Amino acid sequence: xxxxxxxxxxxxxxxxxxxxxxxxxxxxxxxxxxxxxxxxxxxxxxxxxxxxxxxxxxxxxxxxxxxxxxxxxxxxxxxxxxxxxxxxxxxxxxxxxxxxxxxxxxxxxxxxxxxxxxxxxxxxxxxxxxxxxxxxxxxxxxxxxxxxxxxxxxxxxxxxxxxxxxxxxxxxxxxxxxxxxxxxxxxxxxxxxxxxxxxxxxxxxxxxxxxxxxxxxxxxxxxxxxxxxxxxxxxxxxxxxxxxxxxxxxxxxxxxxxxxxxxxxxxxxxxxxxxxxxxxxxxxxxxxxxxxxxxxxxxxxxxxxxxxxxxxxxxxxxxxxxxxxxxxxxxxxxxxxxxxxxxxxxxxxxxxxxxxxxxxxxxxxxxxxxxxxxxxxxxxxxxxx
Amino acid sequence: xxxxxxxxxxxxxxxxxxxxxxxxxxxxxxxxxxxxxxxxxxxxxxxxxxxxxxxxxxxxxxxxxxxxxxxxxxxxxxxxxxxxxxxxxxxxxxxxxxxxxxxxxxxxxxxxxxxxxxxxxxxxxxxxxxxxxxxxxxxxxxxxxxxxxxxxxxxxxxxxxxxxxxxxxxxxxxxxxxxxxxxxxxxxxxxxxxxxxxxxxxxxxxxxxxxxxxxxxxxxxxxxxxxxxxxxxxxxxxxxxxxxxxxxxxxxxxxxxxxxxxxxxxxxxxxxxxxxxxxxxxxxxxxxxxxxxxxxxxxxxxxxxxxxxxxxxxxxxxxxxxxxxxxxxxxxxxxxxxxxxxxxxxxxxxxxxxxxxxxxxxxxxxxxxxxxxxxxxxxxxxxxx
Numbered sequence: 166x167x168x169x170x171x172x173x174x175x176x177x178x179x180x181x182x183x184x185x186x187x188x189x190x191x192x193x194x195x196x197x198x199x200x201x202x203x204x205x206x207x208x209x210x211x212x213x214x215x216x217x218x219x220x221x222x223x224x225x226x227x228x229x230x231x232x233x234x235x236x237x238x239x240x241x242x243x244x245x246x247x248x249x250x251x252x253x254x255x256x257x258x259x260x261x262x263x264x265x266x267x268x269x270x271x272x273x274x275x276x277x278x279x280x281x282x283x284x285x286x287x288x289x290x291x292x293x294x295x296x297x298x299x300x301x302x303x304x305x306x307x308x309x310x311x312x313x314x315x316x317x318x319x320x321x322x323x324x325x326x327x328x329x330x331x332x333x334x335x336x337x338x339x340x341x342x343x344x345x346x347x348x349x350x351x352x353x354x355x356x357x358x359x360x361x362x363x364x365x366x367x368x369x370x371x372x373x374x375x376x377x378x379x380x381x382x383x384x385x386x387x388x389x390x391x392x393x394x395x396x397x398x399x400x401x402x403x404x405x406x407x408x409x410x411x412x413x414x415x416x417x418x419x420x421x422x423x424x425x426x427x428x429x430x431x432x433x434x435x436x437x438x439x440x441x442x443x444x445x446x447x448x449x450x451x452x453x454x455x456x457x458x459x460x461x462x463x464x465x466x467x468x469x470x471x472x473x474x475x476x477x478x479x480x481x482x483x484x485x486x487x488x489x490x491x492x493x494x495x496x497x498x499x500x501x502x503x504x505x506x507x508x509x510x511x512x513x514x515x516x517x518x519x520x521x522x523x524x525x526x527x528x529x530x531x532x533x534x535x536x537x538x539x540x541x542x543x544x545x546x547x548x549x550x
Numbered sequence: 551x552x553x554x555x556x557x558x559x560x561x562x563x564x565x566x567x568x569x570x571x572x573x574x575x576x577x578x579x580x581x582x583x584x585x586x587x588x589x590x591x592x593x594x595x596x597x598x599x600x601x602x603x604x605x606x607x608x609x610x611x612x613x614x615x616x617x618x619x620x621x622x623x624x625x626x627x628x629x630x631x632x633x634x635x636x637x638x639x640x641x642x643x644x645x646x647x648x649x650x651x652x653x654x655x656x657x658x659x660x661x662x663x664x665x666x667x668x669x670x671x672x673x674x675x676x677x678x679x680x681x682x683x684x685x686x687x688x689x690x691x692x693x694x695x696x697x698x699x700x701x702x703x704x705x706x707x708x709x710x711x712x713x714x715x716x717x718x719x720x721x722x723x724x725x726x727x728x729x730x731x732x733x734x735x736x737x738x739x740x741x742x743x744x745x746x747x748x749x750x751x752x753x754x755x756x757x758x759x760x761x762x763x764x765x766x767x768x769x770x771x772x773x774x775x776x777x778x779x780x781x782x783x784x785x786x787x788x789x790x791x792x793x794x795x796x797x798x799x800x801x802x803x804x805x806x807x808x809x810x811x812x813x814x815x816x817x818x819x820x821x822x823x824x825x826x827x828x829x830x831x832x833x834x835x836x837x838x839x840x841x842x843x844x845x846x847x848x849x850x851x852x853x854x855x856x857x858x859x860x861x862x863x864x865x866x867x868x869x870x871x872x873x874x875x876x877x878x879x880x881x882x883x884x885x886x887x888x889x890x891x892x893x894x895x896x897x898x899x900x901x902x903x904x905x906x907x908x909x910x911x912x913x914x915x916x917x918x919x920x921x922x923x924x925x926x927x928x929x930x931x932x933x934x935x
Contacts, residue, residue: 323893332893380789392862401781403864404765405894411861413891414854469799476796477777477862479788506798508708508717509790 178214181206185214186223186246186539190271194227194245215244222250223539248273251314253535254352255528256295257361258320258344260284260335263295265302266524270314270539272532277524278302288338296351315534316356317527318348319364321391323407328358331406357530361385362409363400364526365516366393369484371529373517378482382409382474383516385487386495389413390470394478401478411470429455464495468502475507486516563599566591570599571608571631571924575656579612579630600629607635608924633658636699638920639737640913641680642746643705643729645669645720648680650687651909655699655924657917662909663687673723681736700919701741702912703733704749706776708792713743716791742915746770747794748785749911750901751778754869756914758902763867767794767859767896768907770872771880774798775855779863786863796855814840849880853887860892871901 181204188203189195195203200211218224227243248271255266264279278301282294303310322333328345345358359367366383369375375383379398385391392409394401401408429445448456471483483503485495496515504510518525573588574580580588585596603609612628633656640651649664663686667679688695707718713730733741744752751768754760760768764783770776777794779786786793814830833841856868868888870880881900889895901907 394862396781396786401863403894404866404896405864407861407892407894408864409862410864410893411858413893414858414861473796473799473858474862476792476799477779477794477859478786479790479793479795481789507792508795508798509788509792511789 178217181210181214182218183539185211186218189224189244190246190248194243196241196243198241200244219244223247246270251535252308252312253314253528253531254299254316255524255526255531256299256316256318257364257524257527258291258295258318258336259361259523260321263291263298264521264524265295265298266521266528267302267306267308268528268532270535272528274528275308276302276306277521278305285337288336288342291336292347299351311353313352313354315354315531316348316352317364317529317531317534318344318356318358319361319523319527319530320344320358321361323405323410324358324360325406328356330358355534357527357534359400359527359530360391360393360402360406360409361523362391363393363402364524364530365486365518365522366395366484366526367400367529368518368522368526369486369516370395370398372525373522374484374514375482378480380479380481381484382471382478382480382482382511383484383486383522384467384471384474386467386485387412387487390467390487392470392474394474394480396478409474411474414470414473429453429459460494464498467495468499471499471513472503472507475503475511479509480511483511483513484516485513486519486522563602566595566599567603568924570596571603574609574629575631575633579628581626581628583626585629604629608632631655636920637693637697638699638913638916639684639701640909640911640916641684641701641703642749642909642912643676643680643703643721644746644908645706648676648683649906649909650680650683651906651913652687652691652693653913653917655920657913659913660693661687661691662906663690670722673721673727676721677732684736696738698737698739700739700916701733701737702749702914702916702919703729703741703743704746704908704912704915705729705743706746708790708795709743709745710791713741715743740919742912742919744785744912744915745776745778745787745791745794746908747776748778748787749909749915750871750903750907751780751869751911752785752914753903753907753911754871754901755780755783757910758907759869759899760867763865765864765866766869767856767863767865767867768869768871768901769852769856769859771852771870772797772872775852775872777855777859779859779865781863794859796859799855799858814838814844845879849883852880853884856884856898857888857892860888860896864894865896868896868898869901870898871904871907 184204184206185200188200197208197211197215200215201208204211215224219226223246224244225247227245248269251270253268253270257264261284262279262281265277266274267276268274278298280294280298282291286294320330320333321335322339323331325331328343330339330342330344333339333342345356348356362383362385365385366381369383370381375381380396382392382394389412392411394409429448445456445459449460475483485499496513500513503513516522569589569591570585573585582593582596582600585600586593589596600609604611608631609629610632612630633654636655638653638655638657642649646669647664647666650662651659652661653659663683665679665683667676671679705715705718706720707724708716710716713728715724715727715729718724730741730743747768747770750770751766754768755766760766765781767777767779774797777796779794814833830841830844834845860868870884881898885898888898903910
């Protein structure tokens with residue numbers, strides 16, 4: 166499709182670097198001849214680029230294959246992408262726990278660690294808990310903090326582009342917290358903050374229940390559900406980062422509050438009290454009438470919220486996750502009701518990643534950021550003569 | 551940013567043509583020197599391209615300015631884009647009427663015509679009504695059918711990519727109708743079929759209430775409202791073309807049907823009976839208690855539907871249109887309720903285009919199609935050396 170000549174030589178070098186990196190990353194190892202063939206670049210260009218990448222620590226010559234050497238005389242030198250040249254973190258800051266995933270530059274998970282945190286913990290306490298979790302994870306994995314290239318963080322609430330929590334009622338002191346700024350003090354690399362349901366949507370698309378679809382809604386089911394959506398494979402955050410915050414829909418009119426939704430006693434449940442909620446489901450399965458009625462109310466609410474999302478967005482696939490995902494009986498009524506009144510019913514399935522979804526999505530966002538820097542080959546070239 | 555050399559010469563010619571057309575279209579008329587300056591193309595290239603465009607009928611030399619000639623000796627030749635070289639139609643096929651807008655290649659409206667059609671008309675009758683409307687409009691404007699470059703059509707229902715109506719309960723015999731195919735028999739140019747609310751969203755963004763925003767939801771208010779949304783300035787159709795069909799939300803649970811929503815007698819209203827609906831609003835303003843209660847129900851339903859869209863999509867702006875838009879008292883309750891329970895409230899405003907919105911959007915879609923063909927200058931150039 167034409168050649169890029171003249172123009173900005175440093176841009177050209179970056180593009181060529183990215184092309185070579187991309188080729189090496191797609192295989193275990195390759196010879197310069199193989200890279201030349203795959204990329205269409207000239208031999209001298211490939212040699213120069215590979216040398217630069219070795220100097221930068223991103224590529225290394227692999228040990229010679231002795232048997233091949235014996236068989237064929239001196240073997241061609243082979244090179245590989247050094248996925249271990251940098252590391253990424255995916256962090257979840259939730260109401261009950263903080264968790265951390267560590268990966269290499271290929272996104273391969275090297276370790277994970279989660280710690281409980283009190284639902285009433287202050288923002289400082291919660292962040293301190295996260296810091297000690299990260300420190301322990303890095304120490305266990307033998308990875309230096311300076312090796313981190315990007316950190317993704319996912320948390321409940323509406324998150325602004327700069328990582329400030331605009332509104333986060335699920336965690337104490339969360340609204341207004343400059344979470345990105347606070348965490349950037351702990352890390353010298355970029356820190357990307359995202360809403361938890363958005364991160365989970367990204368995760369299920371990456372390696373969960375939604376790998377085959379680019380138009381999905383992920384519902385973080387709960388007493389006050391949230392959702393994240395991908396449109397054409399890209400996260401839809403909304404104009405103010407609040408897309409998918411469907412839990413507020415029940416505040417309208419005479420519908421019951423989340424706290425009384427699953428109550429069997431008239432006493433409100435705390436929306437985050439997963440154990441009390443699980444007990445209601447257990448009692449319902451055991452035949453308790455009041456528990457069954459409460460579960461019925463819960464499912465009807467969930468159906469209504471999911472229906473609103475489906476009608477607004479028309480996704481190919483709905484993935485249900487969050488703490489309610491493990492509980493029986495949500496999926497079938499959802500499918501049935503959506504089929505009944507949605508003009509075009511999406512497929513509905515359960516999360517495959519379960520409670521790992523949120524941190525996994527945060528990790529993927531960090532990986533996206535690094536890939537954009539390392540592997541970006543897109544560039545608009547204006548045609549002139 | 552580098553030069554495109556070698557490669558596909560016909561692609562290059564097309565790109566250069568588009569660049570010159572773009573430059574000429576942005577001004578009344580220009581000299582070859584001016585085009586050379588604006589485009590960065592060489593003088594011989596510009597001369598060749600302009601000659602080709604003149605041959606193709608898209609560019610013409612303007613009449614010499616006599617006063618300039620007298621002042622400066624022989625004036626430089628000037629050229630202009632021939633917006634009259636082709637024409638576009640924007641068509642609306644609605645429950646009560648069909649309407650048509652005719653424009654030139656700049657999207658300038660040259661004429662419009664609307665005709666009533668019976669709500670119970672068959673698909674054949676409705677399409678025949680549309681054909682006679684178009685024929686009369688073209689005749690009045692003195693435009694030959696062969697001059698049409700693209701036709702946009704907007705209609706209620708879920709529309710597939712090929713222009714088939716997958717589901718359209720508002721019009722008799724509409725579900726399953728291969729509308730695109732049927733209309734392509736009448737026109738020799740491309741025919742693009744779109745959902746009515748989607749088209750209206752595009753129209754308000756083009757020249758209505760939403761020119762300043764790229765993230766909008768347009769609500770075609772009614773007893774069973776539909777919606778269209780733009781995300782980042784692009785129409786969001788959904789995976790199956792059903793995005794925004796929020797009217798189905800009320801089918802859930804114990805909520806009243808559209809037909810009884812505004813009834814003051816217990817007798818159901820026909821959802822499309824605008825006159826009966828308008829009367830209810832008039833009676834409510836006059837102090838009739840039953841009418842006021844009915845209007846209150848209507849507004850609550852609309853608030854709920856709009857809230858669902860807003861929570862799912864988080865737009866910057868919501869535009870309310872459709873037949874309810876002219877009726878008093880919808881906007882303030884909407885704003886108040888959305889502010890109360892949406893985590894981030896969008897701006898809410900009324901349609902500026904009113905009943906012209908749907909046909910105008912259809913026209914814009916036709917114009918987009920033609921511009922893509924005539925003015926596309928984007929091309930991915932893979933950098934190789």
